[in-house]
Amino acid sequence: MLCEVARAAGHELLTPTHAECDLEHPAAVGDLVLRGGAELVVNCAAISRVEECEHDALRAHLVNAMSPAAMALACRHTGARFIHLSTDYVLDGRRPGLKPADARCRPVNTYGSSKAEAEFQVRESNSEALILRVSWVCGNPSKPSFVENAVAQALRGEKIIAAEDQDSMPTHVRDIVRVILSPQLVDASGVLQVTSSGEPMSRYDGVRIALERAHAMGALPQLPSVEARKVCNMSRFCAPRPAHTAMDNCRLLALGISMPSAHESVCHAADDYLRYVSA
Ligand SMILES: NC(=O)c1ccc[n+]([C@@H]2O[C@H](COP(=O)([O-])OP(=O)(O)OC[C@H]3O[C@@H](n4cnc5c(N)ncnc54)[C@H](OP(=O)(O)O)[C@@H]3O)[C@@H](O)[C@H]2O)c1
Numbered sequence: 179m180l181c182e183v184a185r186a187a188g189h190e191l192l193t194p195t196h197a198e199c200d201l202e203h204p205a206a207v208g209d210l211v212l213r214g215g216a217e218l219v220v221n222c223a224a225i226s227r228v229e230e231c232e233h234d235a236l237r238a239h240l241v242n243a244m245s246p247a248a249m250a251l252a253c254r255h256t257g258a259r260f261i262h263l264s265t266d267y268v269l270d271g272r273r274p275g276l277k278p279a280d281a282r283c284r285p286v287n288t289y290g291s292s293k294a295e296a297e298f299q300v301r302e303s304n305s306e307a308l309i310l311r312v313s314w315v316c317g318n319p320s321k322p323s324f325v326e327n328a329v330a331q332a333l334r335g336e337k338i339i340a341a342e343d344q345d346s347m348p349t350h351v352r353d354i355v356r357v358i359l360s361p362q363l364v365d366a367s368g369v370l371q372v373t374s375s376g377e378p379m380s381r382y383d384g385v386r387i388a389l390e391r392a393h394a395m396g397a398l399p400q401l402p403s404v405e406a407r408k409v410c411n412m413s414r415f416c417a418p419r420p421a422h423t424a425m426d427n428c429r430l431l432a433l434g435i436s437m438p439s440a441h442e443s444v445c446h447a448a449d450d451y452l453r454y455v456s457a
Contacts, residue, residue, distance in 0.1 A: 179318060180222065180355045187359060192216060196223075201245035202237060208248035212256060219253050220261045220358060221246050224293070228267075231289035232417040242292035247299035254304040261358060264369070266313035266346050268294040271420025274345070276378065278426055279311070279369045287417040297369065308363060310354070311371045311425060314384070316447035317350035319454035325444055326451045328385040329392050332402045333455065340385040342406035346423045347373035348384050350443040362433045371425040376439035378424030382406045384444050391448040397456075 181193055192214055199210055201223055211219055224242050225231055231238035246262050253260035267290035268283040283294040300307045316323040322330065324340070325348060331338050349372065357363065357372045379387075385404050393401045409419050427437055438446070 179351050180220065180358060183355050184359060189359075199223075201241040204240060204244040204248040207245045208252040211249050211252035211258070215256075216258050218259045218261065219249055220263075221249055222263050224263070226265075226289070228287055228289045228417050228419070229415070231292060232287060235288045235292075238288055238292040239295065242289070243295035243299055246296045247303050250300040250304035250307045253307065259364075260300070260304055260307040261363075262296065262300050262307060262309050264297050264309050264311045265290070265293050266311060266373075266423035266425055267420055268297060268311070269420055269423045269425075271344075271423040274378070274422045276424050276426040279371050279429060281425075286420050289417070290420065301368070306367045308366050309369045310357065311369060311373075312349055312354055313346045313373050313423060313425060314348040315351050315354065316348050316443065317352055317450055319451045322451070323348075323447070324381055325384060325388045325447045328388050328404075329397075329448055329451050330455075332389055332392060332398055337405065338385060338389075338402060339405045339407050339412075341381040341409045341412060341419075343380070343408050344419055344421055345378040345380040345383075347376075347425065347427075347440050348379060348444050348447070349374045349440075350438070350446050352446075353437055353443065357430065357435055360435055362435055366433065370429055370433075371427050372430060373425050373427045373437065374440040374443045375427060375431075375437045376441065378422065379440045379444075384440075387441055387444045388448040391445045392452060395449065395452055397452050 250260050270284040285291045285294050316325040392398045
């Protein structure tokens with residue numbers, strides 16, 4: 179979505195594929211940035227599947243931490259701006275409530291550790307780099323999140339289970355893209371938390387909101403029931419999940435960038451998914 183919106187806004191883009199820019203090889207990635215001639219480098223690539231990181235910590239370290247560090251260093255040499263995407267999973271999530279950007283990073287799994295290492299390395303390599311921490315990204319129907327998955331399951335009449343003891347801020351990808359391309363970020367560096375506004379939401383509540391929206395839009399004749407479950411009873415998870423990782427977006431608001439509520443973000447994602455499946 180970032181590429182589509184940036185192109186439509188008139189930016190010239192270089193979009194190397196996974197094969198052309200393999201983040202398992204940080205030195206080659208750094209060379210590519212040095213030779214690329216870009217004015218802005220945005221790193222959205224990562225191994226973001228938690229279980230995959232747990233099974234291959236070395237690859238997670240190379241892709242999620244060392245290559246972003248190489249990109250940040252190369253950008254320092256070329257003078258390009260560097261924007262790196264990070265995650266709420268850098269937090270331990272022990273306490274409920276909205277976390278400030280300077281909250282201590284104590285990740286509970288390998289994915290979070292690799293992303294926290296990236297934040298550290300990127301800042302060390304390039305003090306002007308901007309790290310955008312995002313959470314529970316929804317709204318891309320071709321890359322379904324828990325929101326789209328729940329609507330899809332409901333449309334198929336399947337049983338729906340959602341975690342009741344994990345909360346964060348569902349954030350629509352369109353709003354993240356809007357922030358990345360926003361002129362207000364031009365002088366920003368350090369950590370910027372790019373999340374919806376409002377109060378933290380559990381996965382269970384997010385799923386309920388999405389299904390209520392789909393029901394209200396006429397896509398579901400009846401409102402399906404949702405089974406609330408504890409994360410520790412989710413059999414497909416082998417790695418621990420942080421429980422309460424909602425982040426505040428105070429700095430974003432101070433930069434003059436407003437964000438919709440988490441409730442609105444989930445509803446918009448459900449709408450987008452329904453449009454996508456009915457097209
Ligand atoms: N999705 C979320 O809810 C969420 C939440 C918080 C933070 N984030 C962060 O947001 C960013 C984007 O996440 P996402 O969910 O869009 O991730 P994603 O769907 O898993 O996409 C990651 C991309 O990285 C590429 N990639 C993986 N390994 C690579 C390698 N060795 N070399 C080059 N490219 C590689 C993948 O290419 P292939 O498909 O070819 O492998 C894919 O295009 C990540 O930094 C993630 O940590 C996401």
